[in-house]
Amino acid sequence: MPEKKVIDARGSFCPGPLMELIGWIKLAGIGDELEVLSTDKGSAADIPEWIRKVGHELIGVTEEAGVWHVTVKKTK
Amino acid sequence: MASSKISIIVVTGSHERLQMAAMLASVGAVSGNDVSVFLSMNSLQYFLKGSDQPAPAEGSFGKLMDGKNVPPFRMLFEQAVDLGGAKLFPCSMAMDVMNIDADALQPWLGEPLGLTRFLADAQDGQVYTF
Numbered sequence: 237m238p239e240k241k242v243i244d245a246r247g248s249f250c251p252g253p254l255m256e257l258i259g260w261i262k263l264a265g266i267g268d269e270l271e272v273l274s275t276d277k278g279s280a281a282d283i284p285e286w287i288r289k290v291g292h293e294l295i296g297v298t299e300e301a302g303v304w305h306v307t308v309k310k311t312k
Numbered sequence: 313m314a315s316s317k318i319s320i321i322v323v324t325g326s327h328e329r330l331q332m333a334a335m336l337a338s339v340g341a342v343s344g345n346d347v348s349v350f351l352s353m354n355s356l357q358y359f360l361k362g363s364d365q366p367a368p369a370e371g372s373f374g375k376l377m378d379g380k381n382v383p384p385f386r387m388l389f390e391q392a393v394d395l396g397g398a399k400l401f402p403c404s405m406a407m408d409v410m411n412i413d414a415d416a417l418q419p420w421l422g423e424p425l426g427l428t429r430f431l432a433d434a435q436d437g438q439v440y441t442f
Contacts, residue, residue: 251339252383255391258342262395282339289343 238267246275246303253279254286257308261292264310269295271307280304315344317437319430324442325354326370327377327385333442334388341396346437349389350430351421352403356410358386359402359418386418393420401425 243260245253253274260270274280280297283306287294295307318340322333333349341347351359358367367385369375392398402417404424414424 247381249380249382251335251388252381255338255342255383255388255395258395259391286339286343 238265238269240269240271243270243272245279246273248274249276250278250282252276254283257283257306258286261308261310266310266312269307269309271305274304274306275302277304280306283308315346317346317434318348319434319437319439320347320349321430321439321441322349322351322355323353325357325367327367327374328370329442330355330358330367330385331377331382331388333440334385334392336440337398337400338388338392338396341392341398343396345396347392347396347398348430348433349392349398349400350403350425350427351400352406352427356402356406356417359400359421360412360416361418363418390418390420401430403427403430 241260243256245256253272253276257270257272264270272283284294284297287308292311293309295309298305320333320337324330337347337349358365389400393400399422401422402424404426407424
């Protein structure tokens with residue numbers, strides 16, 4: 237069963253949230269979704285860029301009260 | 313995914329430059345690039361085994377980073393190795409001058425390398441110097 241994991245990287249600056257996501261993606265199974273919480277605006281733009289580059293699926297980017305939620309599905 | 317070779321020469325002892333080199337190494341490596349880092353001169357002291365010595369700020373930005381939750385440069389370099397397969401090579405000349413052997417350095421570094429070999433490996437890639 238695919239799982240969903242929330243990674244709380246609030247307060248960390250670039251590339252902290254991205255590196256945390258990658259650490260967890262390595263442990264995740266194919267089809268799992270990972271949602272990164274970040275207060276770093278640069279990471280909110282950079283993480284989707286990385287997802288596109290390596291070929292996972294970007295589910296969405298939303299902002300709520302200064303916190304970005306970037307959700308990705310591991311595809312390989 | 314297009315990948316390329318990124319070679320990074322680090323000679324600085326300043327926080328800002330070590331930070332930028334570590335960011336380039338980690339993000340470059342996890343984005344599928346073949347990353348090699350050559351650690352020499354003032355940088356090598358920060359990679360002694362067990363060292364948590366802070367690097368001094370070079371300018372106002374370095375001071376600004378103090379007290380903020382910026383990922384430590386050593387952690388980023390280690391993540392470049394663990395998560396992205398980057399290789400960090402201590403410069404054999406710097407080791408000779410410091411009178412240390414490989415056992416004195418962080419275990420996640422690669423084997424000591426001379427500049428000739430590093431440059432030969434860096435051929436056809438982009439070289440960044442900090």
